[in-house]
Amino acid sequence: MVEAGRPFALLAAFDTPERLVEAARAIRAQGFGKVDAFTPFPVKGLEQALDFHDRRVPAAMLIGGIVGGAGGFLMQVATNFDYPLWIGGRPLIAVPAFMMISFELMVLGAVLAAIGAMFIVNRLPRLHHPIFDADGFDLSADDRFYLAILADLDFDRDEAGKALAALKPDAIIDVTQRPRS
């Protein structure tokens, strides 16, 4: 059964976030490329330990905000040229009056882009993931913090296993992909 799938990752379970962060640092220092962790809540210091430098979410938010704000403003300008409404002695292009909607659409564009980018880059939603097959994987537990060496093309189970065992984790767990049927 289990042998049927390709390896997905090798997990090492730790019982505190501090030990996980330490272990992550040690494993990164040994030059393993694809290292990640699975934790029930965000762990302070883990981003630095894993050398996380992804700025795509803030960048998407900035772009979304600019597109939303500029688009909102230009929409009002364009529609006023298309169907001029001369109201209350205001000029046709009444900039202060357009600011409210420009601001709201700036916020809307920024938030939709940020949250949308978060989902897309994280590849969510998905219905299943190999990690859910790992023994005892439970996000509601407070003493299971997993360090993961993800399997890439030159993944060596024994080398990864030795490196993780040296950190004295509570358990080492093999995670495999489910075979495609």
Add this chain to the structure above:
Amino acid sequence: MSRDLAAADRVLRLPPRFPAPRAWWICFGFALSLLAVFFVSVAWLFGHGPGIWGNNIPVGWGFPISNYVWWLGIGHAGTLISAMLLLMGQDWRNSLNRFAEAMTLFAVTCAGLYPVLHLGRPWLFYWMAPYFNTMDIWPQFKSPLTWDFFAVLTYLIVSTLFWYIGIIPDLAAARDRARKRRWKMFFGLGALGWRGQATHWARWQQAYRLTAAIAVPLVVSVHSEISLLFAAGPVPGWVSTVFPPYFVMGAAFSGFAVVSMLTVWLRWMLDLHTLVTLRHLNMLGYLLLATGMMTAYGYAAEMFTAAYAGGKEAETLFDRFSGPYAWSYWGAIAFNFLPLQLLWWRRWRQWPITLFLIGLSVTIGMWMERYMLLVSSLYRDWLESSTGYFHPTFWDWGVFAGTIGLFLTLFLLFVRFLPIISAFEVREEAVDG
């Protein structure tokens, strides 16, 4: 520390093993009966038109718009508690933010329904949106009514998303905690496959914090915008530059009042004493007192500017003191600011019953304020001919009670089926110590 962890675990188990089914059913039955009133009133409205209500020229707005402002204001407190306190690193918010945000969603839903119901031809509400149409026309973008459409729609979408990405990690934990298959399916679908990967958390935190940062100015802009519905009109009692901050403060005040009531109620019904401690009640008392005194300052500023302006403005001010709607002015002052003064003492802040009753009093007082601002300005303006009294009818009260039923129904469903406290943030805090 471990006490908090155990309490957070209990939050995740609340839906499958609900501790107070009887109290919940009693509340839910009450909510459903009010919801029935809502459906009957709205059906009657659709059949007979807004003529069944008391609003008519000159008081064309009446209940629908004053209740709309009231509901929307209540909603703002959830975003403020959640987003503003998150950015300021106030971790005690973790016990309150989830259900406060849920309150926001449901209050904004009730608010959003009112202008649509008020349209007369509610099925044409989408005419507010700019879309290419065979009539070859566009919305009037220089009108606060159009700003309003964009503000409320943006606010509803942003607060829904903020609440939802905030609850995803807890749905995932509840999925893993659940034993029965149907709960696993329910939470699992909601959790969208969340697996707590460190890189996911990092991006999640970026998105969550940035959304919080932009949600705070959004709240201020939305309620300022609502105040411009009034302040941009040349009506004595409305056309005043003090309105935007005055409305925002009043909104936060009324919202904190409702959050206080909900907190006391949930704490009692679900025995959440470990997570919602006396410190939280104390903090809510402070928030209520602070925003209340700011609102009181708004009253004073508004009074001063009207008296300083003189003429019709001052006349409207004095009419509020002693005219036919004086009950709403003095009622607002009494309900908003008199019981509030008890909160200067720690003893009263930390006593759940007083906090609940003061919250109730403020909720009523702020409702009177919205009513007073709207009706006492509209019923007589510059021309003698445009004078006419407003009297709410049975159906006015029916729709109003109905929206309360809608709010309670949605909120009770949330309490019954979802993690009502941000368990993962409580755990993060407990472990960080």
